[in-house]
Amino acid sequence: MPEQFLHGIEVVQIDDGIRPISTVKSSIIGIVGTAPDADGATFPLDTPVLVTGPRMAASLGATGTLKDAYGAVYAQGVNVAVVVRVDEGADAGETRASVTGDAASQTGAFALLLSENQTGQVPRILIAPGHTTIQNAAASPVTVALLSVADRLRGIVVADGPNTDEAAALADAGSHGSDRLYIVDPAVQVFDTDSAEYVTRPASGYVAGVISRTDNDKGFWWSPSNQLVSGITGTARPIGFGLSDPDTEANRLNEGKVATIVRQDGFRLWGNRSTTADANWAFLSVRRTADMIYESIEAGHLWAMDRPFSGQLLLDLRDGVQTYLDRLKAQGAILGGTVWLDPELNTEATLKSGQLFLDFDIEPPAALEHLTFRAHRNGQYYEELVADIAAVN
Numbered sequence: 001m002p003e004q005f006l007h008g009i010e011v012v013q014i015d016d017g018i019r020p021i022s023t024v025k026s027s028i029i030g031i032v033g034t035a036p037d038a039d040g041a042t043f044p045l046d047t048p049v050l051v052t053g054p055r056m057a058a059s060l061g062a063t064g065t066l067k068d069a070y071g072a073v074y075a076q077g078v079n080v081a082v083v084v085r086v087d088e089g090a091d092a093g094e095t096r097a098s099v100t101g102d103a104a105s106q107t108g109a110f111a112l113l114l115s116e117n118q119t120g121q122v123p124r125i126l127i128a129p130g131h132t133t134i135q136n137a138a139a140s141p142v143t144v145a146l147l148s149v150a151d152r153l154r155g156i157v158v159a160d161g162p163n164t165d166e167a168a169a170l171a172d173a174g175s176h177g178s179d180r181l182y183i184v185d186p187a188v189q190v191f192d193t194d195s196a197e198y199v200t201r202p203a204s205g206y207v208a209g210v211i212s213r214t215d216n217d218k219g220f221w222w223s224p225s226n227q228l229v230s231g232i233t234g235t236a237r238p239i240g241f242g243l244s245d246p247d248t249e250a251n252r253l254n255e256g257k258v259a260t261i262v263r264q265d266g267f268r269l270w271g272n273r274s275t276t277a278d279a280n281w282a283f284l285s286v287r288r289t290a291d292m293i294y295e296s297i298e299a300g301h302l303w304a305m306d307r308p309f310s311g312q313l314l315l316d317l318r319d320g321v322q323t324y325l326d327r328l329k330a331q332g333a334i335l336g337g338t339v340w341l342d343p344e345l346n347t348e349a350t351l352k353s354g355q356l357f358l359d360f361d362i363e364p365p366a367a368l369e370h371l372t373f374r375a376h377r378n379g380q381y382y383e384e385l386v387a388d389i390a391a392v393n
Contacts, residue, residue, distance in 0.1 A: 016312045018320035021300035023328075026292050027215035029081040029208045030112045030123025030155070031069045032099055032146070033131065034088040037061025043085045046107040048115040048123075051083050062194070064088060065130040069205040072129070075231025076209025078216075082123045084111045099131045100145045109145040113152060124155035124291075125211050129202035132159040139175040150180045154291040156274075156284065158211070160202045161185025161258060163236055166249050170256040179276035179287045182207070184259045184269075189234040200236045203261065210269050220292050221333040223285040223367035225259070229267045235260075241270070272367045289333060289364035297321060297360075309351060314341065321360055328362075337362040 035043060039059040043049050051057050057070045066083055073081055086098040086108050101108015109128065116122045126146045134140040146157040161183050162168040169185035176183075184203045192199045211224045241250040241262040250270055253260045259271025274284045281287050300320070307313055318339050325337030338361055345357040 016316060018316050018323060019300065019303055021296055021320060021324040023220075023292060023296045024299055025121070026124050026220040026288065027078070027212040028121045028123045029073055029078065029125045029127065029212050030084070030115065031066060031073070031081055031205070032084045032086060032101075032109050032112065032126075032128040032142075033066040033069055034064035034095060034098075035060040035066040035085050036088050037063050038066070038085055043083065045085055045087055046101070046111045048082050048084055048111055048118050050119040050121055051081050053079050060085070065128075068201055069127065069129045072201065072205030072231065073209040073212070076206065076213045077230070078209045078212045080121070082112065082115045082119055082121055084108070096131060096134070096142060099128050100141045103148070109142065109149055112149050122153055122155075124153060124288075125208045126150055126153075126155055126157045127159075127204045127208045129160065129205045132204065133162055133202070143176070143181070147176075147178050147180060154295050156180045156182055156211075156288060158182050158184065158204045158208045160187065160204045163187040163200075165237075166252060169253060169258045173257045173275050176275040177277055179274045179278060179281040181275045182259060182271075182284050183257070183275060184261070184271070185253065186239070186260070187236040188229075188232040188261065189236060190232050198233060206230075206232060207259070207269055219331065219333060221285055221289040221364060223272050223283065224269055225272045225367065227269050229261055229269055232261070232267055234263075234267070239263075272369055283366050285367055286364040290362065293328065293334070293362060297324065300324070309356075314356070317356075317358055321358065325360065325362065332365070335363040335365055
């Protein structure tokens with residue numbers, strides 16, 4: 001503070017103290033697809049557009065995949081989504097190339113990376129219904145592109161399985177190893193009011209809507225499994241299911257890292273696991289919980305960058321993160337979390353170079369996937385029975 005003569009009183013604002021950390025929004029869906037009849041002014045090609053309701057979505061037109069994809073999301077009670085319209089090619093291969101896009105020019109799936117700049121929203125749940133399924137190939141290029149984007153956005157990809165049979169669905173899951181990929185199989189049946197017929201639609205749009213709705217209603221740390229799927233009348237093929245029977249298609253799909261939809265007091269999404277081989281990140285909800293916490297802590301510390309080092313600054317940083325983790329624990333988002341400064345990392349040399357290391361640990365709650373009730377026989381109840389009768393007489 002510069003010295004200046006003053007015969008009077010002044011107030012000097014001291015800008016110390018912890019800053020509250022706000023959790024970033026986890027529920028925004030990013031959809032990539034085609035809409036040849038769309039209003040080009042509202043939905044320019046390869047450009048993220050924030051759709052805020054069905055009236056705006058009507059400008060997508062009746063053809064292509066985007067209208068139905070948004071309708072699937074909307075059926076779950078979700079209004080807002082980021083949409084990227086791509087050019088529909090002369091054949092399936094050209095269309096797939098348009099949806100896949102190019103990383104350098106940020107077209108197709110890669111246009112979602114521009115969403116925050118152009119719409120103010122970051123999509124964390126990425127889908128391309130009708131384009132992630134591919135036959136006779138090791139992996140869908142659209143899924144691969146979406147996973148590349150998801151890595152950058154700390155998001156997940158909901159992809160459709162082959163929609164043929166159980167073996168093909170399991171083989172498809174075996175082609176990937178990402179903790180950000182959630183595969184659902186088979187497709188779903190819905191009633192199309194335009195044709196007045198039951199039709200088959202990709203399940204990914206409905207599942208993405210379930211995940212978004214669950215985030216909004218319960219929290220990003222909840223698994224989407226065992227949540228009702230609205231707007232469908234069935235699945236494209238019957239899925240065998242028994243809550244206590246391991247020898248069913250639903251259980252085998254889940255074991256093979258494929259989610260499905262079962263009929264049990266309504267139609268329910270069933271499956272917790274991504275396609276990763278890493279047991280630490282097998283549950284999709286665990287991956288997403290860690291992502292949202294990491295992103296929130298980063299976003300919440302823009303204020304601290306380029307400030308001069310001081311003891312107060314270090315305390316504010318440490319205590320601010322600890323307060324945030326304590327709040328998450330109280331909400332049930334994590335089982336616990338602790339923040340600390342490691343003196344072995346924060347040496348004179350690192351601090352002089354402008355670097356600070358602040359360590360923290362968290363433990364996201366796993367989903368209760370296997371519940372075992374242990375039943376026992378106890379013959380002593382016969383003695384109680386006889387004693388009760390004797391007491392009456």
